Amino acid sequence: MTRQPALQGVKEAAARIASVVPPTPLLPFETDQGRIWLKCENLQPIGAFKLRGAYHRLAALSAEERTKGVVAFSSGNHAQGVAWAARRLDMHAAIVMPSDAPKAKLGATLALGAEVIAYDREAESREEIAAALAKEREATLVPSFDDPWIVEGQGTAALEAISQMEELAGGPPDSTVICCGGGGLSAGSALALPDVPITIVEPEGWDDMARSLAGGVIVPVGDNPPPTRCDALQTIRVAPITFDILHRHGARGVAVTEGEVAAAMRAAFSQTSLVVEPGGAVALAAVLAGKVQPSERTLVTLSGGNVDPAVFAEIICG
Amino acid sequence: MTRQPALQGVKEAAARIASVVPPTPLLPFETDQGRIWLKCENLQPIGAFKLRGAYHRLAALSAEERTKGVVAFSSGNHAQGVAWAARRLDMHAAIVMPSDAPKAKLGATLALGAEVIAYDREAESREEIAAALAKEREATLVPSFDDPWIVEGQGTAALEAISQMEELAGGPPDSTVICCGGGGLSAGSALALPDVPITIVEPEGWDDMARSLAGGVIVPVGDNPPPTRCDALQTIRVAPITFDILHRHGARGVAVTEGEVAAAMRAAFSQTSLVVEPGGAVALAAVLAGKVQPSERTLVTLSGGNVDPAVFAEIICG
Numbered sequence: 001m002t003r004q005p006a007l008q009g010v011k012e013a014a015a016r017i018a019s020v021v022p023p024t025p026l027l028p029f030e031t032d033q034g035r036i037w038l039k040c041e042n043l044q045p046i047g048a049f050k051l052r053g054a055y056h057r058l059a060a061l062s063a064e065e066r067t068k069g070v071v072a073f074s075s076g077n078h079a080q081g082v083a084w085a086a087r088r089l090d091m092h093a094a095i096v097m098p099s100d101a102p103k104a105k106l107g108a109t110l111a112l113g114a115e116v117i118a119y120d121r122e123a124e125s126r127e128e129i130a131a132a133l134a135k136e137r138e139a140t141l142v143p144s145f146d147d148p149w150i151v152e153g154q155g156t157a158a159l160e161a162i163s164q165m166e167e168l169a170g171g172p173p174d175s176t177v178i179c180c181g182g183g184g185l186s187a188g189s190a191l192a193l194p195d196v197p198i199t200i201v202e203p204e205g206w207d208d209m210a211r212s213l214a215g216g217v218i219v220p221v222g223d224n225p226p227p228t229r230c231d232a233l234q235t236i237r238v239a240p241i242t243f244d245i246l247h248r249h250g251a252r253g254v255a256v257t258e259g260e261v262a263a264a265m266r267a268a269f270s271q272t273s274l275v276v277e278p279g280g281a282v283a284l285a286a287v288l289a290g291k292v293q294p295s296e297r298t299l300v301t302l303s304g305g306n307v308d309p310a311v312f313a314e315i316i317c318g
Numbered sequence: 319m320t321r322q323p324a325l326q327g328v329k330e331a332a333a334r335i336a337s338v339v340p341p342t343p344l345l346p347f348e349t350d351q352g353r354i355w356l357k358c359e360n361l362q363p364i365g366a367f368k369l370r371g372a373y374h375r376l377a378a379l380s381a382e383e384r385t386k387g388v389v390a391f392s393s394g395n396h397a398q399g400v401a402w403a404a405r406r407l408d409m410h411a412a413i414v415m416p417s418d419a420p421k422a423k424l425g426a427t428l429a430l431g432a433e434v435i436a437y438d439r440e441a442e443s444r445e446e447i448a449a450a451l452a453k454e455r456e457a458t459l460v461p462s463f464d465d466p467w468i469v470e471g472q473g474t475a476a477l478e479a480i481s482q483m484e485e486l487a488g489g490p491p492d493s494t495v496i497c498c499g500g501g502g503l504s505a506g507s508a509l510a511l512p513d514v515p516i517t518i519v520e521p522e523g524w525d526d527m528a529r530s531l532a533g534g535v536i537v538p539v540g541d542n543p544p545p546t547r548c549d550a551l552q553t554i555r556v557a558p559i560t561f562d563i564l565h566r567h568g569a570r571g572v573a574v575t576e577g578e579v580a581a582a583m584r585a586a587f588s589q590t591s592l593v594v595e596p597g598g599a600v601a602l603a604a605v606l607a608g609k610v611q612p613s614e615r616t617l618v619t620l621s622g623g624n625v626d627p628a629v630f631a632e633i634i635c636g
Binding site: 022025027028030040042043045047104168266269270271272273274275276305306309310312313314316317 | 340343345346348358360361363365422486584587588589590591592593594623624627628630631632634635
């Protein structure tokens with residue numbers, strides 16, 4: 001039977017993850033529209049939330065499955081998450097990564113001991129390469145969002161934020177704004193916060209989840225999507241597992257421009273001394289651009305901070 | 319009677335400060351010499367620890383003193399600390415700042431509503447300007463480290479870290495490495511952690527506290543100290559109040575090069591998504607350079623993150 005992602009699974013994942021990494025900080029951040037609360041997943045050991053789902057998935061494998069290792073494909077943050085979890089659990093991880101992935105992400109994945117297989121983003125299918133490799137090795141394929149354990153694991157960020165927000169702001173989150181690529185983090189958050197309004201945020205031209213939610217059916221990114229610095233959010237099509245959870249939850253989506261993303265990165269740099277990568281800054285960008293109005297206790301994810309120095313330098317000096 | 323800075327005062331300060339800002343995160347950080355724990359004062363609302371001492375000092379003023387306001391001199395972080403505390407307590411703050419202070423620090427101090435008086439670092443004495451202004455206005459002079467309340471307030475960072483370290487690492491800090499300019503943060507930490515070995519860290523050529531501790535008597539920085547990016551640590555002479563506490567405690571000092579500071583800033587950027595200013599990175603630099611050997615639970619301060627974008631960009635791309 002296929003596992004159904006659920007709140008109970010998020011709680012199981014949270015217990016697993018609490019045993020290996022401390023909660024990420026929840027920091028207050030002042031905006032012209034009022035105070036918001038930043039869930040700093042960029043401060044994870046791998047610089048992004050992805051170790052949450054990866055660890056939950058890998059820890060649930062059987063002893064026999066563990067000996068055969070795992071295969072994943074990712075532009076970088078999921079790659080590091082799987083590599084990190086595999087090292088923790090003493091397993092082999094092979095990661096299929098685009099040859100133009102940020103050097104910071106490639107280097108970090110290698111440093112975590114993973115085997116990296118590069119592919120050409122324009123000419124090859126990472127899904128096919130990964131599937132063939134998994135079959136050949138009898139290894140477990142670990143998708144970056146289309147998987148119940150992954151969704152549950154990513155939801156632990158929002159679950160952690162409940163008690164943090166209660167302690168710091170006197171109550172649980174009453175709205176959330178979440179970065180969205182394939183929807184793992186946002187669908188997991190919907191499981192963790194079943195009664196809290198969710199806005200998911202994507203880069204302009206890559207807002208397929210927003211359009212899917214608005215229309216009630218999955219639509220892919222259009223032909224020739226615009227270039228974006230948000231490499232972590234370049235998902236062509238979301239999956240039923242993430243879409244269904246968000247649709248049932250009543251989530252809505254907004255899109256932000258590259259300029260709005262850069263402004264959010266500058267604000268995080270100068271106001272809170274945080275490095276946020278472009279894809280990790282879209283939720284903050286939506287608030288700062290006035291596209292989402294904060295409520296009394298708004299939870300905003302900073303989902304990652306893995307950005308090449310030259311790109312970061314250009315943006316903060318821009 | 320002059321107030322004697324003491325552990326009891328640090329505890330009073332901690333209660334005051336807890337009512338206005340949450341504790342700063344304590345984050346694990348892996349080094350070749352083992353795991354250390356970073357006390358992230360760069361994540362304070364003003365990007366540095368200085369609001370701790372300033373708030374403790376200003377909150378202790380009488381109603382009459384409050385109406386007359388405060389005067390401070392600072393290259394930037396203490397300026398913001400005093401401005402932030404004054405705004406919170408509805409007081410006027412006038413800050414004497416060098417005309418070549420980082421623009422980020424000047425701008426932030428103005429944005430906090432303070433009156434800024436610029437002076438020429440080469441030709442004028444900020445102490446004299448500030449003293450004359452305080453006398454004229456009958457305002458209270460708030461020194462950046464030579465003051466018992468300031469020392470006690472800065473000590474709250476280390477006090478906070480005790481329970482954080484117990485929760486995350488299974489016990490209190492068993493050694494500390496602390497950035498040192500005038501010694502407020504390190505002397506306060508010595509009060510907060512009376513039985514824990516302390517290493518203070520300064521930039522090369524500005525290591526007057528280290529030499530003072532080694533010789534048992536206060537000596538100033540030598541003539542023509544070298545240029546340094548650590549603007550926050552350019553103190554010519556420490557004060558008896560900070561020196562005496564550290565000397566009694568048995569603290570020792572080490573010095574780091576500009577290159578070691580830059581390497582630490584790059585490591586914080588790429589390994590933990592944190593922006594640290596040069597002066598705020600010296601303690602981490604000392605560990606990464608192998609000049610301080612970490613123990614089982616080493617507390618390392620990241621004391622500030624206020625750095626101009628162009629300087630940060632140059633360093634992370636260097």
